[in-house]
Amino acid sequence: MPLKKLQLKAGVNRENTRYTSEGGWYECDKVRFRQGTPEKIGGWQRISTSVFDGVCRSLWNWVTLGGQNLVGVGTNLKFYIEQGGLYYNITPIRATNTLTNPFTTASGSATVTVTDAAGGYGLGDFVTFSNASAVGGLTLNGEFQIQTVASGSYTITASSTASSAATGGGTVTAVYQINVGPAQATPLVGWGASTWGSGAWSTGASSTESIRIWSQANFGEDLLFSHGDGPIYFWDASGGVSGVGVELSTLSGASNVPTTQKFILVSDINRFVFCFGANTLGSATQNPMLIRWSDQEDATNWTPGATNQAGDLVLSNGSRIVAAKQARQEVLVWTDSALYALQYVGAPVVWTAQLVGENISTASQNAVAYANGVAYWMGKDKFYMYDGRTKPLKCDLRKFVFNDFNEEQYDSVFAGTNESYHEIWWFYCSSDSLVADRYVVYNYLEQVWYYGTMTRSAWLDSGLRTNPLAATYTYNLVNQEQGVDDNETGVTAAIPAYITSAQFDLDDGHKFAFIWRLIPDIRFDDSEAGSPSATMTLLPLTDSGAGYNNPTSVGGSNSGSITRTAVLPVEQFTDQLYTRVRGRQLSIKVESSDIGVTWQLGSPRIDMRPDGRR
Structure with missing residues (x-):
């Protein structure tokens, strides 16, 4: 019989069975398609040995007037500026308090109780002490994370144990960073867990505590950033990475800056700053469907007037604004049930919202x-x-x-x-x-x-x-x-990658076919290993309902009556492989698991002949 070319269509399809998806691919990992053929994806390399605190949910890249290439890094614990592989903490300050003899130590323990009647701190928050004198053999200057919270006090963990039980520290300056946020969403159940009026009377409600997600955008060379249900912060690039963010409302000339919102965006057109789900003008009440914007080219002026273009509008389709994205000459805004397009029309209306998708x-x-x-x-x-x-x-x-x-x-x-x-x-x-x-x-x-x-x-x-x-x-x-490997932690590791085809008939699917030769079509361009290789596995079946060599595998039949598979190593200059397998249908798997290997698959061919009906 002539050679059978295994020319499969691009893409992976899991909407049907393995047999219904004949002529395509069925499962994969770390594989992409380029020019219609599958190949292993590229590797990844950490940018430096430095690390940050918390789970990062937001990145923003821009270049300052001085040519510094910066990245804003927003985590659930802090906010950083990355420059040259280093992470500089610019987390805004919530409060600065002066405390008198606030530390209480216990002999032999690293746990220190800090008394601060002002409150406002929470579990996991960060505080930096300065000007502290020794107490219990400990000098507690520097940054600490709050471990437990009680009324009027909290605990921190010192770097060493106290030599004695004591209270003191002198006159201490305590600088509190803004409260931290959750790293994962947490289900909430019970009274007050959801919105007013939800659920049946006398039954508990349920909702989810949202994770800390930052939104950010550069305004010129400076950075605006905010987290959900918080204010807008401003970082002045001219002050360098040693400066921290401050509330936008504290800048000179600031007028009616929103005090709370869900997220922000700076438009390409005339640099309007948008707040989505903001508080209404002149009120602390947050409206989840309200959009407010600043005057053009002015991030601080949010008071609508005859001589500026600040303003607001309320969307009607949905219960809350979920997302927004700058598009071509419009800003797209998603609610939980609709899509709007904001379009700039100039004064006096300034921006209009057109409903472009619902349900x-x-x-x-x-x-x-x-x-x-x-x-x-x-x-x-x-x-x-x-x-x-x-x-x-x-x-x-x-x-x-x-x-x-x-x-x-x-x-x-x-x-x-x-x-x-x-x-x-x-x-x-x-x-x-x-x-x-x-x-x-x-x-x-x-x-x-x-x-x-x-x-x-x-x-x-x-x-x-x-x-x-x-x-x-x-x-x-x-x-x-x-590269081609996993260098996330500084230790080079292989990236296991594979792709498996759907089942396809050998000949007409009525008779068995005996496969005795495989001609691979695979190349290892850009591999870093001296002798790169992959593995091709032929997975023949007696019929489309049978299993492969492992009957408990995905697609297996749990049947003891199965057909042998062939696992064939393929190296850079392998021109053909000999094997002995038979079946009515066949699936092929290509995989690699070695360091320094990448590959692209072409159109392998198999040499086969009819081999009876059973």
């Missing part, structure tokens, strides 16, 4: 990516796109993604672009995970999907740096698509 959902504040003039986002049960019209995005992995999804961690969902490969990436928490451990990718050039496992908490593809930046749960930033 939709949006998973989170960061679930939207914008590429090539199109907005893509993850909803709560499907994907969407907006290219002038709002429509569902056909997804070959929809059931696979949403059937294994931790719905309590919607806030952890985030999207990012990888422009070099025409990709939109979404990271999300699988059903048993509290961290974003899965990703799904849409390649908008080839219009195909693929997926995998990877733990990340934020992503930024800014164009101002060579590679996409990603934040990890090991509290650092990594350059994605750098």
Whole structure:
């Protein structure tokens, strides 16, 4: 018989059975498609040995007038500026208190009780002491994290144990950073857990405490940043990385700056600063559907007037604003049920809101990516796109993604672009995970999907740096698509990658076929190993309902009557491989697990002949 070319269509499809998806690919990890063929994705390298505190959910890259390439790094514990691989703490200060003999030590213990009747601090908050004198053999100058909280006092942990029980410290200055936020969403159940009027009378309600997510944007060379339900902060780049953020409302000339909001955005048109879900003008009451904006080119003036363009508007479709994204000559705003396009029309109206999509959902504040003039986002049960019209995005992995999804961690969902490969990436928490451990990718050039496992908490593809930046749960930033291995922690590790095809018929599927030779078509360009190799596994089946060599594997039948598989190592100059397998259907798997290896698969061919009906 002539050689059979295994030319499979691009993309991974999990919407049907392995047999129904004949002619394509069925499962993968750490693999993408380029020019219609699968290849291993690039590696990642940490940008430095430095680390930050907390889980990062927000990254923003810009360049100052002096040429400094900076990244804002917002975590649940602090806010940093990254420059040259170092993380500089610019977390705003909540309060500065002068305390008298506030420390109480216990002999042989590192736990120190601090008395501060002013309150306002919480578990996990950070405080910095200065001018403290020794007490109990300890001099407690420096930064500490609050370990426990009581009425009028809290505890910290010293770097060593006290030599005696004592109270003292003299006149101490205590500088408190703003309160920290949650790293994961926490279910809340009981009285007061949800909105007023929700649930049945006399029954407990339920809701979820949101994670700490920052929004940020540069205003010229300076930075504006905020977290949900907090004020807007301002960082002055001219003061250098030693300066901390301050509330925007404290700047000279500031007028009616919102005191609370969900997130911010700076428009491309005339640099309006937008606050979404802000408090109403002249009131502390927060309206989750209210949008307020500053005067053009002025981040401090929020008082509407005849001589400026500050203003506000309230959206009507939905109960809260979820996300916003700068698009081409418009700002897109998502509520929990609709999509609006904000368009600049000039004074006196300034901005108008046009309803461009309804009966939709949006998973989170960061679930939207914008590429090539199109907005893509993850909803709560499907994907969407907006290219002038709002429509569902056909997804070959929809059931696979949403059937294994931790719905309590919607806030952890985030999207990012990888422009070099025409990709939109979404990271999300699988059903048993509290961290974003899965990703799904849409390649908008080839219009195909693929997926995998990877733990990340934020992503930024800014164009101002060579590679996409990603934040990890090991509290650092990594350059994605750098090298071919995992260098997240400084120790080089292999990136296991594989792809498995759907089942396809051998010959007409009626008779068995005997496969005796495989001609691989794989290349190892850009591999760093001296002798790169991968493994090809042939997985024949007696029929489409049978299992592979391991009957308990995905797609297996738990049957003892199975057909032998063939595991074939493929090296750089392997031209053909000999084997002995038979079946009616076949699936092929390509994988690698060695350091320094990357690969791209072409169109392998198999040599086979008819081999009876049983």
